[in-house]
Amino acid sequence: MSEGPHPRRAVITGLGLVTPIGIGVSSFWEGVTAGRQGVGPLTRFDASELRTRIAGQVDDFDPLDHVDGRRKNRLDRFSHFSIAATRMALEDAGLTIGTNGTPNGIASDRAGSAIGSALGGLPGSEADHAEFLERGPKSIPASLALRVYAGAGVCNVAIEFGVRGPALGNSNSCASGAIAIGAALAMIRSGEVDAVIAGGVEAPLAPLTFASFTVIRAMSTANEQPAEASRPFDARRDGFVMAEAGAILILEEMGHAVRRGARIYAELRGFASTNDAHHMTAPHPEGLGARAAMRKALGDARLSTEEVELINAHGSSTPLNDRIETLAIKEVFGERARRIPVSGTKGMHAHALGASGAVEAAIASLSIHKGWVPSTTNLREPDPECDLDYVPGAGRRATVRTVLSNSFGFGGTNACLVFSGVS
Numbered sequence: 001m002s003e004g005p006h007p008r009r010a011v012i013t014g015l016g017l018v019t020p021i022g023i024g025v026s027s028f029w030e031g032v033t034a035g036r037q038g039v040g041p042l043t044r045f046d047a048s049e050l051r052t053r054i055a056g057q058v059d060d061f062d063p064l065d066h067v068d069g070r071r072k073n074r075l076d077r078f079s080h081f082s083i084a085a086t087r088m089a090l091e092d093a094g095l096t097i098g099t100n101g102t103p104n105g106i107a108s109d110r111a112g113s114a115i116g117s118a119l120g121g122l123p124g125s126e127a128d129h130a131e132f133l134e135r136g137p138k139s140i141p142a143s144l145a146l147r148v149y150a151g152a153g154v155c156n157v158a159i160e161f162g163v164r165g166p167a168l169g170n171s172n173s174c175a176s177g178a179i180a181i182g183a184a185l186a187m188i189r190s191g192e193v194d195a196v197i198a199g200g201v202e203a204p205l206a207p208l209t210f211a212s213f214t215v216i217r218a219m220s221t222a223n224e225q226p227a228e229a230s231r232p233f234d235a236r237r238d239g240f241v242m243a244e245a246g247a248i249l250i251l252e253e254m255g256h257a258v259r260r261g262a263r264i265y266a267e268l269r270g271f272a273s274t275n276d277a278h279h280m281t282a283p284h285p286e287g288l289g290a291r292a293a294m295r296k297a298l299g300d301a302r303l304s305t306e307e308v309e310l311i312n313a314h315g316s317s318t319p320l321n322d323r324i325e326t327l328a329i330k331e332v333f334g335e336r337a338r339r340i341p342v343s344g345t346k347g348m349h350a351h352a353l354g355a356s357g358a359v360e361a362a363i364a365s366l367s368i369h370k371g372w373v374p375s376t377t378n379l380r381e382p383d384p385e386c387d388l389d390y391v392p393g394a395g396r397r398a399t400v401r402t403v404l405s406n407s408f409g410f411g412g413t414n415a416c417l418v419f420s421g422v423s
Helices: 025-034 077-093 123-135 152-161 173-190 207-215 254-259 288-301 319-339 353-370
Strands: 010-019 111-116 167-170 195-202 245-253 266-275 310-312 402-409 413-420
Touching: 010 025, 010 077, 010 173, 010 254, 010 353, 025 353, 077 152, 077 195, 077 245, 111 152, 111 173, 111 353, 123 207, 152 167, 152 195, 167 173, 173 195, 173 245, 173 266, 173 353, 173 402, 173 413, 195 353, 245 254, 245 353, 266 288, 266 353, 288 319, 288 402, 288 413, 310 353, 319 402, 353 402, 353 413
Parallel strands: 111 167, 111 195, 310 402
Antiparallel strands: 010 245, 010 266, 195 245, 266 413, 402 413
16 A cells, blocks of 8 residues: 655654643653553542543643743733643754754744634633623633633743744634644645644643533443543443643654754654544444544554554443444554554543644554553453453553544544654
8 A cells, every 4th residue: 555655754752741631742751651551530620520530640840940930921821831841852852943053953934833622721720701891801810811711821932942943823613632643743844944833732631621521421430449530442331531731742844853863752644534524522433434433544654554563542431432443443444453562551541632633643653663562451351342452451572563542522523633654
């Protein structure tokens, strides 16, 4: 099937993570390999009257470690995450922006940015709204209009780091982070830029936002077992567990990365996005959109199904979505589907909506770089309808050359990324 690589190839040279299972690459990866569970009681507000009272919180994050004190109060938490994860990713990549001509530098106009967020700063504005209802217009902070929109994260990153190339923000539900990374791939292939800050960020743990997902009964009510509540593909699963997170990848044109001697985690080989055109919350019953996205992503990567060695599933832990994703994987991979390990990592880091696809892109890149197949944490009673190798128990060491990473979201949006080792 392969027609050879695209003329301009994109590689991942830096990772920045702010997640419930670890902040920074080392802590995060220790969490993945240990099967660390990042879900606990929700303490950000009083959730005692809600059906769901658990979440994946990032409790050890201090924005002042990453953002100037004068800016902190003018930015939303999702922008704090955006800047923090970007700073860590650039440091991990050893890349400096605006210093063209130095060994590890790149000109400001040759760098771009793309960050997805399903909700942007909307959750953070809830407190402002409550204040407005009590005190009226005089209580409205001047920063509010600049904090709430989903593009604020990527724009604040561009300002903070002097990125003068394209700055793209998207709000495509739970596929937002994956779509941003796909947009970064297109930027590099086109020759428009040589490096892109790309990923997803979400800070959704606010009363109205959180409660709105309980109203539609999308989230788990396993409140007495918070660490085990997110259990993708398990027969006991009863909904997803909401989390907050930020994940940024540094994508570089391969020649640029090689010339400066950068450490390369993996190559982003392909991307595709589709829509089910079926329902706002339910996937197509035959998985048509998910199937098409997987096939198109592999086609874009110029790889066959025989070359995929690991699938990082969307695995949201909802009864319907996990079953339909399993069906779609079997339709795409045929009889080989049962021989490919499939990891559903949200049992560890939970579901940070638009950030999840970027968190899982980081896991895919590290799986290739480190030689590791992550576990589907909390999978103890496999659903008979989810009958693939979902890696229960602990993860395992293995040579991993190609990973397909799935992200599916509300509105029927599907996005798939394909990563490979560099050859």
